[in-house]
Amino acid sequence: MRIASLLPAATEIAAAVGLVDDLVAVTFECDHPAGIRDRVPVVVDTALPAGLAPGEIDAVVRDRSARGLPMYEVDADALGRLRPELILTQDLCRVCALPAGSVADALALLGSDAEVLSIDPHSVDDVLAAIAAVGHRGGAPDTADALVGELRGRLDAVGRAVADRARPRVLVLEWTDPPFLAGHWVPELVRRAGGEPVGGVDAGRSTTVDWADLPDADVVVVAPCGYGLDDARTQAAAVRPLLPDVPVLAMDSASYVVRAGPRLVDGIEALAGALHPDAVAPAPPGRIARL
The missing domain is CATH 3.40.50.1980 (Nitrogenase molybdenum iron protein domain)
Structure with a gap:
């Protein structure tokens, strides 16, 4: 086809x-x-x-x-x-x-x-359904179904690893000038990684907010829409003075946060490793970094 x-x-x-x-x-x-x-x-x-x-x-x-x-x-x-x-x-x-x-x-x-x-x-379930839909409509149903099964298995493994752990409040910034609170599947991504999302709306659109009105958080993740880790680091460094008392992570958003593909599961694993390093293995270099 x-x-x-x-x-x-x-x-x-x-x-x-x-x-x-x-x-x-x-x-x-x-x-x-x-x-x-x-x-x-x-x-x-x-x-x-x-x-x-x-x-x-x-x-x-x-x-x-x-x-x-x-x-x-x-x-x-x-x-x-x-x-x-x-x-x-x-x-x-x-x-x-x-x-x-x-x-x-x-x-x-x-x-x-x-x-x-x-x-x-x-x-996230919608993303998995989209993977299946592309495979079935494109003529590769067996490969798509196998991939979805593998991804679900990895999600289940992360869920078990973080199930009984304290959940830090996590604020994800999808943009920094002005600040945008991430919506759609991103709050779920945080929850699956063992965090408690603050700001943003599950399955809703991303929304802008004034810096003074940001919700309290234990961790801030700077994941600018469409940008990789290097640009995320740059934007995170720029906002760090505005959030001096909160740990700041930079994340490759283009690959692992906002792109609704198989690597969303890589993103969940990477964030879980950063939030719970004694329970989940750290991500390979290039995905997430602590400032």
Whole structure:
């Protein structure tokens, strides 16, 4: 099957269930598996200028949202030439990836009858269901089911390891200028890792808050949406003076926190290891770091 993935999480899922060779299109953000953009045409790019600081990005996003302008640009002609049979996209967040409505408009313009599978999880179980859905719709049901079973086993193992331990209050900052409290599956991620999430709403949208109104926490995790560990360290260092009495962790959010793919389980394991180092093995380098 010819598959176009217009969502980094979907690209990761497709590769994890053995469909990487079926991909005919990806986005500029698709970076897992490594080198995928060198092998598969990129048909989605960002509409945002490069090189902006977090506060500048927030200002541009707010301005474009207010004017009804898209955050992403799809090369509809290129997509049409690639003749996908299945298109993987999302409607969860128009800031994070191309929304399904834009894809439908492009397909209508091209006269394409490609099937569109929208991946819109709000919980960890929803993410696992999305993995199964991509595998089943893409023609790899057995591999997908086996992967979901393995991931559930790892989640169960973390749950047993932290079950009877004291739970620190954990504040996850999804952005730092201004501060955003993480929603969607992130509070559940904290809970599964043996913490008690403060701020944010389970299965809800991320929300902004003033620094003075941040909830009390025992640990702060800086996991800026779409950024890796190096950038998370930089943003965490910038906010550390504002939170001098609270331990601060930096986390690779792009891979292990906000991307709704198999590596969310890696993220739960990494956070559990940081919160409960005497019960859960530390994560490999590059995932999470204490300032």
